[in-house]
Structures are given as structure tokens and as C-alpha cells.
Amino acid sequence: MRVVIGEDEALLRQGLALVLEQGGFDVVAAVPDAVQLLEAVDRHNPDLVVTDIRMPPTLTDEGLVAALRIRSAHPDTAVVVLSQYVQRRYAVELLTDRPAKVGYLLKQRISDVDTFCADLRRVAAGGTALDPDVVGVMVKRARLADGDVARLTPRQQEVMALMAEGRSNGWIASRLVVTEKAVVQHASRIYDALGLPVDADDHRRVLAVIRYLAQ
Amino acid sequence: MVDVWGEETTLPLRAPGGQYHGHMVTPGVARSSQPRSLDRALILLAISAVFLGAIQLILALPGSGAYWWVHVLFTVAFWVYVAAGMIAWWRRPSNRMGALIVLGGFAVFAGSLANTGVPVFTAFGTMTATLVLAVAIHLLHAFPSGRLRGPASRATVAAGYVVALVLQAPLYLFNAAAPAPLFIADRPDLMAVGSEVQRYTGLIVAIATVVILARRLIRADSAHRRVLGPLFAYGMLAVLLIPTSATVFQLMLGMSPGARAGLQAVFLAGIPIAFALGVLRGGFARTGELQELGAWLGASGGARPELTTALAQALGDDSIEIAFWIPEHEDWADAAGLPTKLLVANGERASVDVRVGSQLVGAIVYDAALIEDPELVRTAGRVVAIAMERERLTAELLASQDALLASRARLVAAADRERRRIAQNLHDGLQVQLVLLALEAQQVANASSSSVTTREQATALRKGIDEAAAELRRLVHDVMPSTLIERGLSAATEDLVDRMPVPTSLHLGITDGALPESIESTAYFVVAEGLANALKHSKAESFSVRLERDGDQLLVEVNDDGIGGASLAAGQGLRGLADRVDVIGGRLRVQSELGSGTRLRVELPCA
Known part of the structure; x- marks a missing residue:
């Protein structure tokens, strides 16, 4: 899997490249700013782009802007955006248009190498990866604003959060140490409670949850 | 003979004291500082005036015949001058009019010495016969302060003294009737010429005086005019009538020389009284208006x-x-x-x-x-x-204040810059390092050569570092939220509201990027501090935040439905906010009645 990295901190750029190489990714380019990132993506047409949000020259959100551009110019390229801080607005911007092949994670998640590489692969395969931190904010917000979410049991809320993170039923089952069937049951109760259409497709179900939380 | 200020005045004496010459030698005594020495000096002056007047009467009366009362009148005029002058002097020590009036008194005295019959006194009286007119001119110019103002005034007054003392000379030098020490040649022609010269220069001095006083009257306001007008009128009349009375009264009214002299004396005596009243009645020290000042002080x-x-x-x-x-x-x-x-x-x-x-x-x-x-x-x-x-x-x-305001603004700007710098440094430095350290720890854990214990310990270490990183993330966010730097006020406020543990509604009526950086960060910290404060103290069930651009003002509101009772005095946080808002020229108000929630409202200028 061919990857282009955008990260302005040299040490982190190298560390990230190393982690991805070790994880079996093929890092075709690692660049320090958004302009070079767009060029590299145009040149290499990679399967995956991993980029920091804040990059030179303005050190604001050019990584995010570049990510959105890549997503519209290269629909087949998966994009994972990393940041020191995550927030709902960026998640919504990344997911709203086309909630697939996209991820939004805290930079610190890199350190849990296995989980991180798994997240990247899932995104590259068409899934999503939302940082638990931002999902936590969204679920809490929904719980305060919305009686339906507030009525879910803590376990159901937990399952909903993990679904929003983009986890598969299997992953959730192993994480919560329950059977996959139990997870499916939780999920269907969540759909019922929130009035979401039941869908056999894993992705679309996740997206429904994310949309619900992002509104 | 008795016609003291007639054209043909005669009579001799020694030189006058010379202590006055256009300018007075004033005591410069302030009523408050040296009252006693002034009092003593004035008492001495009074005694000597009484004494001098008495001597004059003793000398003049025996040979005066039918006109004895004229001598008495002149001595009385002398006393009136001295008395009026001394009262003015005593009451207004800093005003020179008093001294000047006293001087006029001595001029009257000197002039009337001509009638004493004692040759040396007569000579002196002859020389100073018209001096009192010069002093009267001086008084007119110097009223009401006693000081001469402007070169025109000074020149006119000096000319008056020249007319009275110098141009008087031909009238006795060439007059056979003059006392011996003064008479040098019997030249009626020269005396006539000198007399004419004195008369016309005297007239010029009088006209100049009228012009100068008229200009002062015009410039004065109505209140001053009421005092100046009559005084100037009387003074001018006296100055003009006294020297011309010989002609005027005799020709027009057929007055006897005695009656003429008596009238002169009365006119003369009127001058000091008028001026002293002018000074004392204080058209110029109008205490009534000073009372107005007092009332002004009392007004709030x-x-x-x-x-x-x-x-x-x-x-x-x-x-x-x-x-x-x-x-x-x-x-x-x-x-x-x-x-x-x-x-x-x-x-x-x-x-x-x-x-x-x-x-x-x-x-x-x-x-x-x-x-x-x-x-x-x-x-x-x-x-x-x-x-x-x-x-x-x-x-x-x-x-x-200006300097202070500027320095406060600089301090706030510097603090903001410092916050940004610290946040950026942590972002670029420590946060990156923690990612790399955790990565390294995890790689140790994942290494195939590691023992199970090592793996567990390294994973625990990685998790510990991740927690430290989370802690640091919150700290950096509190110092200067990255959203504020990356996107601006509305995104940062939205994130703030997203993370509130209490239902919080947000109304955004602003466009990001349209506001100055300092206004955005101030508004952000107002919301952050307002929410933190409300969370801590209000026991509210819901909050609302409102950001609205209203013309050239940014309106920031943080409301809650809690217990109220918040005040600027109570919390360091609100106080700090108020200071910050004040620096950029904004207004902060806290409405927080007990039981009816708290309403924090801040207006920031953003023109």
C-alpha cells in the first residue's frame, strides 16, 4: 500500500515513516508542507495520505484544507488527518461530504503502533477512523442535547461510541469482551432508539451513527 | 494770591521730597503677611498729616484775612486725601491706589504751602502748585490696581508730572511777584509763553488721558463700566475744571477768587473719596462673584x-x-x-x-x-x-493615563503573544517528543527480542506517556486553543461549548477572520472564563453563549440559569476579564441577582 506523509516536524515525519514501513506500508513520499503534499499526491497518486493539520507557512489548518482537496481530487485516495488536538468541527468537515476512506486521529495515537496501522488499513479499505477523543465529545454532546441518546444504557453508549470510531463489530466484541452477537444486538437497539434505518452494510451503519452524532 | 491753581500762581519753596516719581515706592506689604508694620506706618503717617496740616493752618491763618476759610478748606482737603488714601491702603495693602491717594494729599499740602507767607514754604508751594493735578491724572491711569499699564499710560502720566513740575518753572522764574529764591528775571513775555506752553501741554495730557480711559471703558465689560464710568468722568471733570476754574467760573459765573478757590478745594477733596470708594467698594474685588465661586465649589x-x-x-x-x-x-x-x-x-x-x-x-x-x-x-x-x-x-x-493605557494594552498583547509562543513551542517541541517517546516505548514492547515482562512494562510506559500527552494537550488548549489560532473565534467557541458538561446553547452571529486577533482572543477568554465560572459557582442546569457582531461592536454574552450572586469583586477570574476588556476599550457588565441566574455581557469595539 503506497502512502504519502505530510508532517512538518522532521523527527516525527521520520518516525511516522518508520512506523509505516515497519507496518508494511510503502512510504513513497514524506513532505514537510501542504504545497509539497499536494504535489506528491498528484505525482504518486497514493492509496493513502497521512497528514498533519497544522503545517507551514501559516501554521493554521492548511493540512486539513489539503486533505479536503485531495479527497475531492483523488476520490480513491484514503486520507487520514492527524492533529495535536481534535474537535467536532474538523471531523464533520472531513466526514460530511463523503464519509468513507477518511480518518481523523490524535497524533499521539501513532504510538500505539498496531492499532494505528490497523486504523490506517481500515480507512484505506474504505472505512473510517475517528479519534475516541472527538467521538467522546460528540457522544457527550448528543447525550446532553438529545433525550434519545440519554436514554441509552451506558453499555449501548459505549458501543455507539466505538461504532462512531469506525470499529468493526468483531473489534468491538473483543474490546468489550462480549460476543459479536451481543454487539449486533446492542447495535440494533441503538438504531431503534435513535430511529436510524437498519442497514446490513457495516459502513453505512457507522455513517448513520456518525451523522447522527455530528448533527 | 489764594488762587492756588490759577495761571498766575506764585510763591516759592525748597524741592519736594522726591520720593515719588511716576512710580510709587510701595510697601509691597500683603495684608496677611506683615499687617503690623503696615499698621504702624499708617498710624505714623496719620499723625504726621495731622501735624503738618495744623502747622500749615497756624502759619497761613493769621495773614489770610477774609479768605481764612479757604485755607481751612485746603487743609481739610489734604486731610481728606490722606485719610481716604490710608483707609484704602490699610484695607487693600496690595493695591497701590491707597498710597497714590496719600501722595495726592501731600501734593495738595505742598501746593497750599504757597499761602503760608513763610518764604521758603511759599517757594516750595509755588513750584508744586499744580502737582496735585499730575497726581490726579496718575490716579485716573492707575485705577484700580494702582499700577500703570502700558507704555501710553506711563508716558501720559510722566508727561503730566513734567507739565506740573518742569513747565511750571517759567511761571515763577520770570515772575517778578515770585518769591526771591525762585525769581531770576522779570520777563513777562517769557512767563506768558511758558504759561501758554504749560496750558497746552496740560491740555494734551488731559486729552490723551481721556482717550486712554475711553478705550479702557470700551474694552471693559458692563460690570466694570458701571464702576469705571462715573469715576473716570468725575476725575476728568476735576482735572479739567480745577486749572481752568479761574477763567471759567470768573468769566461765566462771576465768582469771587475766594469762592473759586473754595470750589477748587471741594473738587479736589472729592477726588480721593471717589477713588478710595472705587477701590474699597470693590467693583473689582466683587466679593459677590467670589461667593459664586463658593457656590460653584458646592455644586456636585x-x-x-x-x-x-x-x-x-x-x-x-x-x-x-x-x-x-x-x-x-x-x-x-x-x-x-x-x-x-x-x-x-x-x-x-x-x-x-x-x-x-x-x-x-x-x-x-x-x-x-x-x-x-x-x-x-x-x-x-x-x-x-x-x-x-x-x-x-x-x-x-x-x-x-495615556501612557498607562498604552502600556496595559502592550502588556495584554505581550501576554497573548507569550501564550501563543508557549502553545506553539509545546506543540512543536514537547508534544512531538511525547509522541516519539511513546512510539519508542511501544517499539520496545513490540520487539520480538523483548521478554513478556519487558513488553508489559514498555506498554505501560507507552500508556503513561500517552496520558501525560493528554494532560499536556489540555494544558496547551487552556493556554491558547489551537482552534483559535487555526480557525478563529467561532470555531474555538464551538469547541468550548462542545466540551461543556452542562447543556449549552450557542448563538454565533460573527464571521471568522473579520475580527482583529486581540478582539478574538479577548472574546474567547471571556467565554471560556465565563463558562468556567458558571460551571464552578452557578449550579445552573443550562448555559447559553452568544457572539454577535453589532456594527462596530462585538457582543459577547454568557448566561446561565443558576443561583446568581456573581460579582466582579468575588472572583479573580471575572476581575481579570474586566481588566482585559477595559484595556481594549470594551465594557463588561455582570447581572447576577440572587436566584435569577447570571448574565455576563461584554461589548468589545471592533471597528
Whole structure:
């Protein structure tokens, strides 16, 4: 899997490249700013782009802007955006248009190498990866604003959060140490409670949850 | 003979005291500082005047015949002058009119010595026969302060003395009837010429005086005119009538020489009384208006016009200026605290210092042509000294306020810059390092060569580092939220609201990027601090935040439905916010009645 990295901190750029190489990714380019990132993506047409949000020259959100551009110019390229801080607005911007092949994670998640590489692969395969931190904010917000979410049991809320993170039923089952069937049951109760259409497709179900939380 | 100020005055004497010459030698005594020595001097003066008058009468009366009463009248005129002058002098020590009137008295005395029959006195009387007219001219010019103002006045008065003392000479030098020591040649022709010269120059002096006084009357305001008008009129009449009375009264009314002289004496005696009344009645020391100043002091706050205006009204001088003494700068400042100069270039402007105790607080600069008596200004200054001290402090404050405001703004800007710098440094440095450290720890854990224990320990270490990173993330966010830097106020506020543990509604009526950085960060910290405060103290069930652009103002509101009772005094946080808002010229209000929630409302200028 061919990857282009955008990260302005040299040490982190190298560390990230190393982690991805070790994880079996093929890092075709690692660049320090958004302009070079767009060029590299145009040149290499990679399967995956991993980029920091804040990059030179303005050190604001050019990584995010570049990510959105890549997503519209290269629909087949998966994009994972990393940041020191995550927030709902960026998640919504990344997911709203086309909630697939996209991820939004805290930079610190890199350190849990296995989980991180798994997240990247899932995104590259068409899934999503939302940082638990931002999902936590969204679920809490929904719980305060919305009686339906507030009525879910803590376990159901937990399952909903993990679904929003983009986890598969299997992953959730192993994480919560329950059977996959139990997870499916939780999920269907969540759909019922929130009035979401039941869908056999894993992705679309996740997206429904994310949309619900992002509104 | 008795016709003291007729053209053909005769009679001799030795030179006068010479102590006055256009300018008075004034005691310079202030009523308050040296009252006793002045009192003593005045008593001595009174005694000598009585004594001199008595001697004159003793000398003149025996040979006076039918006109003895004229001599008495002149001596009485002398006493009237001295008495009136002394009263004015005593009551207004700083005013020179009193001394000048006393001088007039001695001029009357000197002139009437011509009638004593003692040769040396007669000669002296002859020489000084018209001196009192010069003094009367002097009085007219010097009223009401006693000081001569302007070169025209000084020249006219000096000319008056020349006419009275120098041009008098031909009248006795060439007059066979003059006393022996004075008479040098019997030249009636020269005497006639000299007499004409004296008459016409005297007329010129009188006309110049009329012109100068008329101009003063025109320039004076109505209040001053009421005092100046009659006084000037009477003075001019006296000055013109006394020397011409010989001709006028004799020709027109057929008066006897005795009656003429008596009338002269009465006219003469009227002059000091009029001037002394003018000084004392104080058209110029109008205490009534000083009372107005007192009333002004009593008025409160907004009802009170400016000190300058009040002084201008009380003193009748619209050009009044006030300067405040700023000890730190050792310089004068105006009411706005800006450095100023005391413009006292010439006789037109003058100034008096105003002190509270011994402390110089300011100065009143006034028009010396309008206000002749500095004592009046000084008195006004004493009345308003305390108020002036207050104004001075205000001016001093204003002087430092601009600098203070600028420095506060710089401090806030510097603090913001520092926050940004710290957040950026942590972002680029420590946060990256923690990612790399955790990565390394995890790689140790994942290494195939590691033992199970090592793996567990390394994973625990990685998790510990991740927690530290989470802690740091919150810290960086509190210092300066990245969203504020990356996206601006509305995104940052949205994130703040997203993370509230209590239902919080958000109304955003602003466009990001349209506001200055300092306004955005101030507004952000207002919301953050307001919410944190509400969370801590209000026990509210819901909050609402409102950001709205209203013309050139940004309105920031943080409301809750809690217990209320918040105040700026209570919390360090709100106090700090108020300071911050104040620095950028905004307004912060807290409405927080017990039981009805708290409403924090901030208006920030963002033109």
C-alpha cells in the first residue's frame, strides 16, 4: 500500500515513516508542507495520505484544507488527518461530504503502533477512523442535547461510541469482551432508539451513527 | 494770591521730597503677611498729616484775612486725601491706589504751602502748585490696581508730572511777584509763553488721558463700566475744571477768587473719596462673584462647569487660563495633562500662583488689562485652591493615563503573544517528543527480542506517556486553543461549548477572520472564563453563549440559569476579564441577582 506523509516536524515525519514501513506500508513520499503534499499526491497518486493539520507557512489548518482537496481530487485516495488536538468541527468537515476512506486521529495515537496501522488499513479499505477523543465529545454532546441518546444504557453508549470510531463489530466484541452477537444486538437497539434505518452494510451503519452524532 | 491753581500762581519753596516719581515706592506689604508694620506706618503717617496740616493752618491763618476759610478748606482737603488714601491702603495693602491717594494729599499740602507767607514754604508751594493735578491724572491711569499699564499710560502720566513740575518753572522764574529764591528775571513775555506752553501741554495730557480711559471703558465689560464710568468722568471733570476754574467760573459765573478757590478745594477733596470708594467698594474685588465661586465649589459633579469657566465668570475675564503644576515633571500642564507654558510675556497677561498650604498646585493666567488687582485673582485662587488641587490631580492622572493605557494594552498583547509562543513551542517541541517517546516505548514492547515482562512494562510506559500527552494537550488548549489560532473565534467557541458538561446553547452571529486577533482572543477568554465560572459557582442546569457582531461592536454574552450572586469583586477570574476588556476599550457588565441566574455581557469595539 503506497502512502504519502505530510508532517512538518522532521523527527516525527521520520518516525511516522518508520512506523509505516515497519507496518508494511510503502512510504513513497514524506513532505514537510501542504504545497509539497499536494504535489506528491498528484505525482504518486497514493492509496493513502497521512497528514498533519497544522503545517507551514501559516501554521493554521492548511493540512486539513489539503486533505479536503485531495479527497475531492483523488476520490480513491484514503486520507487520514492527524492533529495535536481534535474537535467536532474538523471531523464533520472531513466526514460530511463523503464519509468513507477518511480518518481523523490524535497524533499521539501513532504510538500505539498496531492499532494505528490497523486504523490506517481500515480507512484505506474504505472505512473510517475517528479519534475516541472527538467521538467522546460528540457522544457527550448528543447525550446532553438529545433525550434519545440519554436514554441509552451506558453499555449501548459505549458501543455507539466505538461504532462512531469506525470499529468493526468483531473489534468491538473483543474490546468489550462480549460476543459479536451481543454487539449486533446492542447495535440494533441503538438504531431503534435513535430511529436510524437498519442497514446490513457495516459502513453505512457507522455513517448513520456518525451523522447522527455530528448533527 | 489764594488762587492756588490759577495761571498766575506764585510763591516759592525748597524741592519736594522726591520720593515719588511716576512710580510709587510701595510697601509691597500683603495684608496677611506683615499687617503690623503696615499698621504702624499708617498710624505714623496719620499723625504726621495731622501735624503738618495744623502747622500749615497756624502759619497761613493769621495773614489770610477774609479768605481764612479757604485755607481751612485746603487743609481739610489734604486731610481728606490722606485719610481716604490710608483707609484704602490699610484695607487693600496690595493695591497701590491707597498710597497714590496719600501722595495726592501731600501734593495738595505742598501746593497750599504757597499761602503760608513763610518764604521758603511759599517757594516750595509755588513750584508744586499744580502737582496735585499730575497726581490726579496718575490716579485716573492707575485705577484700580494702582499700577500703570502700558507704555501710553506711563508716558501720559510722566508727561503730566513734567507739565506740573518742569513747565511750571517759567511761571515763577520770570515772575517778578515770585518769591526771591525762585525769581531770576522779570520777563513777562517769557512767563506768558511758558504759561501758554504749560496750558497746552496740560491740555494734551488731559486729552490723551481721556482717550486712554475711553478705550479702557470700551474694552471693559458692563460690570466694570458701571464702576469705571462715573469715576473716570468725575476725575476728568476735576482735572479739567480745577486749572481752568479761574477763567471759567470768573468769566461765566462771576465768582469771587475766594469762592473759586473754595470750589477748587471741594473738587479736589472729592477726588480721593471717589477713588478710595472705587477701590474699597470693590467693583473689582466683587466679593459677590467670589461667593459664586463658593457656590460653584458646592455644586456636585456634572452640574459643575469647568473650573476655568467658573473662574472666568467670577473674575469677568473670558481669557482666564489655568495651568497645573505637575511636580513629577516639574512643569506646567493643562487640564488634559498636556505640557503647557505659562504665557506671561508682558503687561497684558499676568499670572498668580495657587497654593494649597505651601504646595504649589497651579496658576491662574489672566488679562492684566481687565483685572488690575492681582489680589482679586489671588483671592479667587485661594477660594478654588482645593478644587484646583483636585483638577491638578486629574490633570496629572490624565497625563499618566495615556501612557498607562498604552502600556496595559502592550502588556495584554505581550501576554497573548507569550501564550501563543508557549502553545506553539509545546506543540512543536514537547508534544512531538511525547509522541516519539511513546512510539519508542511501544517499539520496545513490540520487539520480538523483548521478554513478556519487558513488553508489559514498555506498554505501560507507552500508556503513561500517552496520558501525560493528554494532560499536556489540555494544558496547551487552556493556554491558547489551537482552534483559535487555526480557525478563529467561532470555531474555538464551538469547541468550548462542545466540551461543556452542562447543556449549552450557542448563538454565533460573527464571521471568522473579520475580527482583529486581540478582539478574538479577548472574546474567547471571556467565554471560556465565563463558562468556567458558571460551571464552578452557578449550579445552573443550562448555559447559553452568544457572539454577535453589532456594527462596530462585538457582543459577547454568557448566561446561565443558576443561583446568581456573581460579582466582579468575588472572583479573580471575572476581575481579570474586566481588566482585559477595559484595556481594549470594551465594557463588561455582570447581572447576577440572587436566584435569577447570571448574565455576563461584554461589548468589545471592533471597528
